[in-house]
Each structure stands twice: as C-alpha cells, then as structure tokens.
Amino acid sequence: MNTPAQTQGGAPETQTGVPLHPRRAPARSRGGEGMSAKCAMCLERKKDWNRSDPVCFLEDGPNWNCATLNAIRDICYEGQNPMPIGVDYQYCEDQKYATIKIQDVELNNGNYIGLALWVSWYKSRGKTDCVWVLNDDSPPRKPTEEELLAIINYYNPPTQ
Numbered sequence: 302m303n304t305p306a307q308t309q310g311g312a313p314e315t316q317t318g319v320p321l322h323p324r325r326a327p328a329r330s331r332g333g334e335g336m337s338a339k340c341a342m343c344l345e346r347k348k349d350w351n352r353s354d355p356v357c358f359l360e361d362g363p364n365w366n367c368a369t370l371n372a373i374r375d376i377c378y379e380g381q382n383p384m385p386i387g388v389d390y391q392y393c394e395d396q397k398y399a400t401i402k403i404q405d406v407e408l409n410n411g412n413y414i415g416l417a418l419w420v421s422w423y424k425s426r427g428k429t430d431c432v433w434v435l436n437d438d439s440p441p442r443k444p445t446e447e448e449l450l451a452i453i454n455y456y457n458p459p460t461q
C-alpha cells in the first residue's frame with residue numbers, strides 16, 4: 302500500500318492548539334430523536350481550553366473547532382514541510398485552500414469516495430469554510446462523517 306509521508310512524531314495537536322484525541326472512533330450513524338448532532342471525534346474529545354464551545358460540522362451554523370474537521374485540516378496544515386504526498390496546498394491572501402487526493406481512500410463497504418477533497422479556511426482560526434468532495438462525474442458535494450474519518454485514517458493510519 303502506498304501511504305503518504307507522515308508528519309513528525311509527538312503528541313497529536315491541531316494547528317489551532319486544541320489537542321485531538323488520538324484514537325479514531327468509529328463513525329456512528331446519525332438519525333433518531335435525541336441523537337446529538339456532534340461527530341464521534343467531537344463527542345470523544347474533552348474540552349480543555351477556555352474559549353468558546355466547539356461547533357461541530359454536523360450542527361447548524363458555522364463550524365468551529367470541530368474535532369473531525371481539525372483532523373482534516375491537520376492533513377493539509379500549511380506548516381508541514383514537506384506536505385504529505387497527495388496534498389496540494391495554496392495560499393491566497395490569507396484564504397488558504399488545499400486539495401487532498403482521495404481516489405484511493407476506501408470505505409468499509411468497499412466503495413470509494415471520489416477524486417479529491419477540497420478544503421478552504423481563513424488564516425489559522427478554528428473555522429473551516431468549505432469542505433467538498435470532488436468527483437469526475439458529479440457536482441461537488443459535502444462529505445459524510447464516515448468519509449471524513451476514512452480520509453483521516455488513510456493519511457494517519459492508527460499506530461498499533
């Protein structure tokens with residue numbers, strides 16, 4: 302298997318300074334009354350900072366410091382040298398965007414997600430402006446939590 306280059310060792314930490322929980326929780330299906338509109342990684346993460354509460358990408362309104370999106374941002378974090386193979390990062394007047402190659406990322410059911418994940422954010426704040434799955438035969442669409450977790454696991458395989 303062709304795995305991309307890994308970042309340096311050390312405790313996982315997001316670019317926003319909010320530590321991630323290193324374990325990858327399996328995606329739970331949403332739906333049903335009373336279900337929390339938070340992703341598994343947000344549910345699992347303890348809030349250990351003093352600023353605002355996080356807003357998960359599964360909640361309404363602009364996300365902020367969602368643990369899953371932070372992990373996606375870590376894949377394309379601009380401070381990496383070199384960037385992981387498959388990540389193309391661009392800087393445009395403090396608006397940053399990256400294309401993450403995902404054509405080899407497989408879901409548990411054997412399906413593939415698409416060709417690329419396109420991510421856009423402003424400076425290094427906790428909000429991720431856009432996350433789109435790009436494919437060759439369909440318009441851009443929003444990824445599911447399961448797809449984002451598969452991409453995170455592909456670029457950061459869990460250590461045994």
Ligand SMILES: [Zn+2]
Pocket residue numbers: 339340341342343356357358359367368369370
């Ligand atoms: Zn979240």
